[in-house]
Amino acid sequence: MTMDGADRRVDEVAAERDDNRWLLRVAGLPGVFSQVRRLDQAEGMARDAIAAFLDICPDGFDAAVSVSLPPNST
Template sequence: MSKDVTARCERSDGWWAVEVPELPGLFTQARRLDQVAGMVRDAARMLDVKVGEVNVEPVMDEATARLLCELFDAKGEAKAAQERASKIMRETVSMLRSDGLTVRDVAAVTGVSLQRVSALQDA
C-alpha cells in the first residue's frame, strides 16, 4: 500500500533540500521543485516504502510567504472580477440584441469584436 507524503523543501546553495516528515530519515535534494516528487519516490524505494501522492511544500522566508499570499489573493480577486465582467457582458449582449441592435452595433457599443458578440449571443 502506498503512503501519501509531504515534501518540505528549503533552498540551500542552489538546490532544494527535501525532508519528508512522514518518513523519518528520508532526505533528498533536487534542482527544481518539479523534480521533487520523483526524488522522494526514489529515496523512499531505497527504504522499501511505496509513496503515493507527494505534496511538495516549498518553505519560504516570511517576506516571500507574505508576498505569495498577496499574489494568490490578488489572482483570486482578478478571477472573480473577470467572471463578474463576463456575466455582465453576456447579459448586456443579450439585452442589446433583444432591443433590436445589430451585431455590429452591439460590438461598437461594448467594445468587443463582431465574432465575440456572436459567440456571446450563442452562449
C-alpha cells in the same frame, strides 16, 4: 504520512531552498531526505527516496511537496 480517500499512501515532503539547491525532507520518515537543483524534480526524487527506504514501488503512493521559502526571498 496520511491516507487519501482511496486508502492510498500520501507522504508529506518539505522542500526548502538552500543556496543553489532544494533540500527535501519527508515528514514521518526520519532520515529520508534528498536534494534537487530544480523544484520540478522534487516529487520524483522524493518518491525515489521514499520507495527505497520503504522497499516499495515508487508508483504505489503519492508525494505531496510543500515549498518553504526563506524570509528574504520576496
